[in-house]
Amino acid sequence: MISVQNLMKAFPQKGGDVFYAVDDVSFSAGDGEIVCLLGVNGAGKTTTMRVLSTIFKPTSGTATVQGWDIKTHPQEVRNNLGFLTGDTGLYNRLRVHEFIRYFGRLYSMQDDAITRSMNDMAELLDMKDFMDKKIEFLSTGMKQKVSIVRSIIHDPPVMIFDEPTAGLDILTARNIISFIRSCKERGKCVLFSTHIMREAERLADRIVMIHKGKVLAEGTLEALREETSQVDLDDIFVYYVNQYAGSAAEGAKVEAHEF
Amino acid sequence: MNFKKVMIVYRKELMEVLRDKRTLFMILLLPVILYPVLIIGFNAVMSRQTGVLEEQGATIAIQDSVNTIVSARMLAELSKIEHFTLIPAAGNAQSLYNNKDIQSIITLRDSISTDGLITYQIYVQYDGTNDRSEMTFAKIRDALMATEKALVEEELQLSGINPEIMNLIDVRKLNTADSQKTMGKVLGMILPYIMIIMLLSGASVVAADLVAGEKERKTLETLLVAGVDRRDIVIGKYLTIITLGMINLIVNLFSISFSMQYMLSQAGVDLAGAGMPIKAIFILLAAMLPLATLFSAILLSISTFSRNMKEARTYEQPLLMVSMILAMISFLPAIEMNNLMALIPIVNIALLFKAVMMNDYQLSHLFLTIFSTVVLDVIAIWGTIKLFSTEGILFRSEDDGSSLKGLKRGDKKRAQVFFSPYNGMIYFVLALLMLYYLGTYMQGRDLGSGLLMTQLIVILLPVLLVLRVFKLPSKETLRLKAPKLKEVLLVPFIAISAAILVALASQLINAIYPFPEEYLKNLGKLFELDMPMWRSFLVIAIAPGICEELLFRGLMPRFFEKYGMKVNIVLTALLFAAFHLDPFRFLPVFLLGMLLGYLTLRSGSIVNSMISHAINNSLALIMIVFASSSWLKLFISGEDNLRYWLAMPAILILALALYMFHRITGGKECVE
Structure with missing residues (x-):
């Protein structure tokens, strides 16, 4: 709360x-x-x-x-806390899963926990197709989904x-x-x-x-x-x-x- | 610090940078290609060019006014030179030469001395700025010298003397410098310069991207909310810059030393057993590493301060310029490493590098160099972490122009255009030039009146003129406004205690690094002016108090207002110190400048700093005038040195007075 x-x-x-x-x-x-x-x-x-x-x-x-x-x-x-701002950028040269994993690690998560959490959310947000793509090739909508996963990869209560x-x-x-x-x-x-x-x-x-x-x-x-x-x-x-x-x-x- | 988090940031940054083709090219590929192409290509072109010159040959007009068997032999020797054509000089020879149809005119003359010896004077016309002409001359000279030798030998033989007598004394070089040292000398000159510049430019490619780039791409915020301490982010990014800077350096080092080796062996230098010894490489890298960390820290702070990459690139330029100048020290033959040099950043690395390359260095210099660089380094990285935690810096908004407090609306627009930092710097440079030429001239004629004229004409007049020309209200712009009574009462306490502290600091510096005698003598002249007391007072205290203040606390701060009060005070104080054209007093004047800037900007009235400045200057005068009175002896020991215990009360009074000043001024300038 x-x-x-x-x-x-x-x-x-x-x-x-x-x-x-x-x-x-x-x-x-x-x-x-x-x-x-x-x-x-x-x-x-x-x-x-x-x-x-x-x-x-x-x-x-x-x-x-x-x-x-x-x-x-x-x-x-x-x-x-998971915090998502409206117009945040992403690291274009990373792949989607690398990008999410980076933030998961910054939140002190174990690698398998990151993988689990990432896969669950990819399912919910319909982003399975582009998990291996480099971020620079994504559309605006795809990027926003990646941003959302990035912000709450550690499954925060708030x-x-x-x-x-x-x-x-x-x-x-x-x-x-x-x-x-x-x-x-x-x-x-x-x-x-x-x-x-x-x-x-x-x-x-x-x-x-x-x-x-x-x-x-x-x-x-x-x-x-x-x-x-x-x-x-x-x-x-x-x-x-x-x-x-x-x-x-x-x-x-x-x-x-x-x- | 969480080392694990630092490494996560570090690994990610490294991966991202290495995926950037542009950076990869700049850091790895360019140095590998650049030097071989540059050096080997240059070599090839050079030797080819020499061949072309030779084949071009030369046509030479001969004016033989001797016409003996001897001159005939000379001409015969000349005609043996390949690609040379000899023609007899006609009347148009000079115009042919001017039109470059012929490359030289040789005139042979002879003279006879009193004892009957005939000598020959050969005049060879050539163009000393033209390579082809120079080469022609050299060949002519060689041919003629050979003829001379042959002739003399014959003469000697005829007189029954062994012609070997011509080689009576034969000087032979026994060079104790081995090929290692020879190569070291060559490399030691250029390498430090190239290495330092390469290190800096390689690191800057990465640094601008790491924070300013994140701001530009709006990724910084995501990083700040992630579960990681800001310090860890800074250190991770910092390590990335160091790593890539060092990789860039190592690639450069190897590429350049292989190319140089190739070039020297091509040039016929005996390189048996020479090469970059492993030990030297390790020492160099050990010395370059602290420099890499220092550069990285400075570059990272620039990157953090900048709004975007373009801005970061702009701010990097001054650093590059200063480093280039300092690194150039390795080109100077007379300067060698010593303990003092080992304390100056960049210079110490350049000299150490040179010494190591010649295998002629001291371990103590190595340690001193590393130590002094690391100290600066820690300061720089600490500053970067501080910057990184300052939200005003991290989220700097676009410029909305300076606020120019105290100016009326109508004037503000005009003022905003005129008062830019750029114009400020131009004004400063022009003022400095005027001071240097006009001021020195006027003071040279008569010191006393010259000083006064300098204040009035060089410093004050341009300020008033500029305001008039640009139609800016001088009273408001220069903050010429009556101060509050409370402020004025505090100013003497501030001024006197600060003057004592600055003088003590200056004394301390003098004790550690004594000022040159010559310098002290010149400074003393100021106070031995042959004029009445009131005029000395006018020249030394009142005039600078008014004129210098109007320039440095009145006009100059207006140029830098957009940077905020603190930066403004520091900047104008730096300019104020530079304006005194005196490296030994730079620090004291800078400190004084900061105080004066604070007094004016904080209170909004320049009168405060004027009074303070005048008091400060008159104190020195009082010390001279009353040197013999007994009460002054209390405070002064020996040769006009202030007693060190004065620092205690001075600090107390200054702190208290400044605190009270700060409180009564409240920081808000009254608008209009």
Whole structure:
């Protein structure tokens, strides 16, 4: 499970200003649950996930992954976490199985355990055909599947997927979405981000809406519908953004068609 | 450190690099092909070219104004030379020669001395810059010398003297240098240079790819979240660069020594028993290994710092340049290895290499070289690990231009165009040239007024002119703003304690590596100026306090603002130190420059560093003026040396004052 408490991440700007990409964010995600971070581009989703995955250190506040504090036990957090970012690259000159094995070894796995885990996931994600190919010859969809296996080869209890279907064709996207569901069924804690409302609607047990580094709302789709008396997630999101903009007195309202 | 993880990273990187055909070609194939082709090909072309020149022969016009039996014999000898055609010189001989229709004009004259001996003067026209002409001359000379010998021998025989008397003294070389040493000398000159450059370029091919390449291909993040410590990643990558650098080096070493051996044997050098002895190879590799690790560490830090491979390649250039210059030391005949040289990186390897090749080295130099390189190496790799853990470096965003604090919006656009690091360097070089030529000239005429003029004309005037020409507001750009009262009160404490510490550091350096006498005498002249106290004060303290500050704390930092405050302070301090054109004071001036830069950039007011600079300079003056007063004796021992116990209170006061300064300034410059 993941528990985030008052997380802040500031980036120093040139000349001494400070920009808060993550501004006092708190939420949690339990085992066997899929939680979606929903927000527009630049809302702070990726930064939040990067802090959770120990790539960035938090400026203040903290979070725990499977009980391990990201500040004090980063190594344990990494071992209990699979992290996939949207546009990660791969080592083009390696073959698929070599690539996956490399990361398995970095997670201190034995070779036979890697082989087993790799074969299972290759089955689920329909990638048997290209396991021996060099990565440079793969299509975008194939590469994303390899990335997914890479990130969770060590079968972590917590999985974080940052825009896992971005730029993929419909078939591959569905394949990946059903794979994420299967992770939930196996009792994993899944946190994923997207800016596609439909995806959030179909996949998430709970939704955390993020805007300008802040959490606007959190809850199940039903609860959010009830609170805003809107049906569409698009409209729900815009409702909250407008509410935020109103409270921050930032003027112009956001129209639904922008999304 | 988890050695197993390091090896996993290492093995994977190695495999990936070796699958890259481009890298493989650069590291393995190129050196194997390059030297044989270069050396053997060059040789073949050379000998072929010589043959062609000979076959071309020469046509020579003869002007024989002697016409005796002796001159006839000379001409007969000349005509025996293959491919030579002799023609009598007509009136147009000179124009024929100018048109290159004939290659030489030989004029024979004779003269008679008082005792009746006839001697012959032969004038041979040739073009000393033309290979064919040179060869023609050499052949003519050989023929004429042979004639002379024959004639003299005949004369001697006629007078009943043994012609062998001409060989009365015969100098014979007994070269104690064996062929080993001969080859060592040749190889020792060029090899170190080539090896060092090859090592660096081979390693850089790999290094740029390993971190900057991962950033570019967006794979770095995947590695950072994998269950591996960042230190292990750095070490694994580091070992990869060292390995490939060394492989590249070994391939180069063998390829070049085989080719050289071939070339020397072709050139007729006796190489019986010569070759690269196994022992020498091991010593060389033992010495090159630390250098390989040093280069690898520096290259890895460059790669980590860079956003992409192109940027990494750009940043590698200065390293390559500096290394080339340092490595060139092996070409200089007079410089030999000693304990001091053994401490200078690259230079020490070059000299050691040379010594080993001539089988004339000391083990202590080898150890000192390895030791000093390893020390630098550890520093560099430690820095790389630090860099690798800095998220700002690892995820550096694209430049959005410098923020240029304190400038109004309208001016910002213009300022952003003008204030680039590139322009900064150009400005600095121009200022340095002006100082060197104009400043030296003015100070040469009269030191006192020359110094003042240098400050005003060479340093201050261009700053004001540049701002005027580019229509930039001088007050805001130069941070000419009144400081807070609290700041001004702290500055004297900072300035005095820092000046004492810098002076002590300088003294310490002097004690270890004494400055040359000549240098100290010149420096002393500054303080023996024959002028009233107030003018000395003006020239030495006030003028630099204002002018130098406006350049180095006012204008210069604006050029480097995009690098952030810390880098900016270090960079401008480096330039400030270089500007003093004085290698012995480089370190003290650099330290002072950092302090002054901090005072200005932190507080946003240049007045702080102006006061500090003036105080610093006047302290030296005070020490001279009050040298005889008893209260100063408390602090100064013997020949104007500060007492070392002063360091204690100075450190305390400086630390306290800086801490308070840091707190009251708060780091935020007020905007407008």
